[in-house]
Amino acid sequence: MIRLTLSQMRRSVGRLAAAGLAIVIGTAFVAITLLAGNVITRTTYDSIAAQFTGADLVVRGVPADDTALDAVRDTDGVATADPQLMSYQQLEAGGRTIFQGVLAEPTDTSVLPLEVADGNLPEASGEIALPVDVAERLDTTTGDTVTLVRNVLEGDQESDEDAWTEVREQLTVSGTLTDPYGAYSMQGGAAVAPAADVTAWDDDLRAPGEEPVEPTTVLVTLDDGTDVETARTAITGALTSAAAGSGTDTSGLKVVTPSEHAETVATEMTGGDNVIFTTFVLVFAAVALLVAALVIANTFQVLVAQRTRTLALLRCVGADKGQLRRSVLFEAAVLGLVSSVVGLAAGVGLGQAALTIGRGMDLGVPLPATVDITPAVILIPLVVGTLVTLVAALSPARAATRVAPLEALRPADAPSGARGAGRVRLVLSTLVAVVGFALLGGGVAVSTVGGEPSLGLMVGVAGGVLSFLGVLVGAVFWLPRVVALAGRLVGMSGPTARLAAANTLRNPRRTAATSTALLIGVTLVGMMSTGAASARVTMDAELDSRYPVDVTVSTDLSSDPVSVAAGDAAVPAVPGTLAGTVRDVAGVATVVESPATAAQVAGDGVDDGLAMTVRAVDPADAGSVLRSTEMVAPLAAGTAVVPEELSEVWNISDGQTLTLTGPDGSLEVTAAVTDLADSGLLVVPDDLASLDADAPVTSLWVGLDDPGDAASVVPTIQDAVADTEAPADVMGAAVERAGFQQVIDTALGIVVGLLAAAVVIALIGVANTLSLSVIERRRESATLRAIGLSKGQLRGMLAVEGLLIALVGAALGVLLGLVYGWAGAAAALGWAGTPVIVVPWRDVLLMLVVAAVAGLVASVAPARTAVKTSPVEALASE
Structure with a gap:
């Protein structure tokens, strides 16, 4: 029967080709899905582990004192041990200001995931290496200087209001850096400065004698020939002993390899989302295989119908029903296995091609050079493809066993769509469909x-x-x-x-x-x-x-309304030329200026001493820039629009009468609570003038031609703002x-x-x-x-x-x-x-x-x- 089956398959190659192609596509789809899951996992781990490039061990939860660090450095086999320290600093050059994370340069620079694009890493105090994009925005090159603006705490902040002193230092740019693996992309890149400088900057933020309390992460490199497991045990013992002597808590201490650390962090960050993604995509692979199964079943049904006379003759010469059934299933198994092998090869080839193309593009993630072919990638497509084909052939195989020997003596009729179980199937399918649509x-x-979206989605x-x-x-x-x-x-x-x-x-x-x-x-x-x-x-x-505002440029977001209302502080105004500069940015459609002041707010149930920022905008101007005007629809003379979030915090109700007291007078307004973003109270310009006749313009409302272009337009606006002296925030x-x-x-x-x-x-x-x-x-x-x-x-x-x-x-x-x-x-x-x-x-x-x-x-x-x-x-x- 096997030889006969193979002979029939050779004669039916053309008819089996379509079914085979369907299963090839389905199994290739499964293989690509599994490969994509592996790439996602490796890419995630590599991105996280990139921060520890070159390190042999990562020690997490190290107590922030010299004793613990010395204990790691004095351990046998340890070559270097450096705390991973990043300090955020304000850098200025050419009238532009940027807040940048700065890494402490390690003893062994091989643990840095950054690469030098130009110049070199800092070699002396007062030098800094900048990310390439930061150097471009500051318009600096190697050898230029940038100004470091930082605050130094000279006393007890709680008892001395004047304890903070601004310090401005000149740093020389030693070189520029790239981050090829995106190790610090989430932090906006990283500059590098000598460890002593970065440590001193952080120490200046603490009061004299105050010690750091947060545990640190230490990157360890080992001497050549040192066993990683032996060093891991020794470091753990050294830290435990040092902590016991000082009474320090070591419950959070972990000594892991970079790959182990990456796996832990990836799980914490994604909750295993890579598995969820793979499962999600496999659902669609299952859909493709289901459709392939329908095609295959259709093909085998017709093949069996066309071979009716052959099957009947086999029955006449002694073949039993089991032999006919096994013949059809053997044909399906061979077709499924051969097609699955081809599909697997095609899937691996397409996956590798996609990976090669992806590596040639600037995707910002460290893609591996080759696909990771695991046993699951090989076995699952082969098993699934073969099983799907076998399952699809079960019904045709059953039909083959119903062929009577007498069928060989007369032509076969076309298969009939009616069967005895048709009514039962009709009733059950209708019932299931009706219940399903009702659910x-x-x-x-x-x-x-x-109001239960989670439950509603499940149902x-x-x-x-x-x-x-x-x-x-x-x-x-x-x-x-x-x-x-x-x-x-x-x-x-x-x-x-x-x-x-x-x-x-x-x-x-x-x-x-x-x-x-x-x-x-x-x-x-x-x-x-x-x-x-x-x-x-x-x-x-x-x-x-x-x-409703595409982009806002504000100078008062960090101001304290209480201090401003009391006259102890002033809000910096938006430079007069900035509105025109922003209006000239390509992609900007409208710019509306909004003045603001701070006022004391009084009313029934409102806390005493409450002060809020009060902004003003003309309703007609607002309509030209807002994407939705519903939240400012109540805006009129004698009305203050109150963001819903503020109303809940300060117990302000819709329609309540409020008394606003500003530098130049008081004003009674009616509160109108809307979904306006939390940016203070909103009134018309005349009402604001009665509170503060000299209220400065502190924000610009910017409307874009196309919100979809925000990714390119907003950075241009940020550059325009960075060229001004006022520290303005750009959001939208x-x-x-x-x-x-x-x-x-x-x-x-x-x-x-x-x-x-x-x-x-x-x-x-x-x-x-x-x-x-x-x-x-x-x-x-x-x-x-x-x-x-x-x-x-x-x-x-x-x-x-x-x-x-x-x-x-x-x-x-x-x-x-x-x-x-x-x-x-x-x-x-x-x-x-x-x-x-x-x-x-x-x-x-x-x-x-x-x-x-x-x-x-x-x-x-x-x-x-x-x-x-x-x-x-x-x-x-x-």
Whole structure:
């Protein structure tokens, strides 16, 4: 039987090719997913471990005293031991000010993850090496000087208000640095200065005699030939002994290797998110394999139907049912294993190619040079691909055992879509679908009306899974009827189209399976597109309402309103020329100046001595710059708009009367509580003038032409502000909005890319169905040719058939995708208010066009096969 099975496979290579290609894509998808998970893990660990490049051991929780550090340095086998110290300092040059983290230069510079781009590392006190981008922004090069501005505490801060003294020092730039592994990207890069200088800067921030209390991290390098485990034990013992003598707590002490430390930190940072990501992506790999299984099952069903006479003859000569079943399953196992091997090789090759391309791009992360091929990467795709193929062949194998010996004496009928269990399947699938859609709607209601987004999302996901399962299980009953309806509409165009419509219904099970495969992929792509589009618009509306100003430039955010109101301090004004400078920045649409002062606030239930920043803006000007004007709609003379967050803290209620007292007078206003961002009270300019006639302009409200350009426009505004003497803060919702949109677009791109594999597999199924249909209808096609059907009409008939199968599956998938996308967005974003329902028309039209083109392309090869055979030859064949 094995030889006979292999012989049948050789004769059916063409028919098995489509099924094999489907499983190749599916297993390649699984392999790429596992490889991506490994790359994410390695990249995360390498990024964290980059801070400890060259170190043999990392000692965490070392007591911050010289005794503990000396104990590590005096341990046998230890070459160097340096605390990892970073101090944040203010650097000035050319009128620009930057706050920069500065690393203490270690004894062994090989532990630094930074590389020298120009010049060298500091060699003496008073030198500093700057990150390349910082040097560019300060317009300095090697050999230039920068000013270090720092405060020194000369006494007890609590008893002496004048204890802080500003010190300005000149530092020479010894060189510039790059951070190739992004070790300090989260900190905005790192400069390097001599350890003695950095230690002295931090010591000056403490009162005389005050000792540091925070434990430190020490990077240790070992002498050549020293065993890491031996050194680890010795260091632990030395620190424990030193701590026992001084009574220091060592509960947080850990001596680990850089890789162990990276793994611990990665787990703390991500909570194992790399595993979650891999699992998430594997779900889509499972979808691709499910679609592949439908294609494979369809292929084997037709193969078994075409081999009815062969199977019956085998029964006549003594083959039992078990042998026939094992023959079909053996064929499936060989196909699955061979295709999985090819898919694994393709996945590894594509993964390595993607990694090579990624390393050539400036992604800002340390990508490994080669993919990490673990046993799981090899075994899982092979096992999954083979098992999926075997499971898909179970039903055809069972059908093979039902072939009676007498079938060899008469032609086989086409497979029937009706079975005894049809009614049970129909009832169960309908019940599951109805319950699922009810749960889906309930999840939306719980999230939006009930205010429980987490619970609503869980209920909605459960409902979505159940309803989709019910739809798929019952597709064999309703999908052929939809195809029939579409066929009747198409059939009005002529007899060729009517023949094509009739052909799709000759084998409703195969047509339903093929169209369902496409429906699955399109539904998921449509769901993600719709959900992402709805989420983007909903979150944009939420950001607009909470942070209506794209960018704000303020000089008073760090001012104390109490001191300002008491006349003990003044708020620095925005330089008069800055508004014009910002307005000239490319990408800036509008700039509105907002003056401010500080005022005492009194009212029922308001704490005595409360002082707040009071800003002013003209309502007409506000409308020209704000993304949403709802929160300033109540703004008018005699009204103060109060941010909701402030109202909750200071017990201010909507409609309450407040008395504001400023430097030049008092004013009674009515509080209007809105969702305005927490930036103080907002009044009209005339009301502010009654409080402070000379209130300076302390902030600029900046509107951008396109919030999506915030990533490039905001740094330019920051540079413009850095050129002024006033220390102004640049903030804005546009950056947050752009970051959110980037996350959504990236996630959508990844998911749609993953699901595209399922769509490709489904389209292969359409081509497979048409090819097998041509083989089954060989004599019928010859008869049609004999009675006058031209080659062009035959090609047209197959093209219409492919179009019907592809478009019906795609159209139904789009509808389901819209429903699931809307419901998912509503359930997930119920916390953000009323979700905005969006139809991604571009994506919908693109999916339908792709399905239509694919259906036409899928008919090309079968049509070529159909027209090659002459009518006489086909009619003469048995």
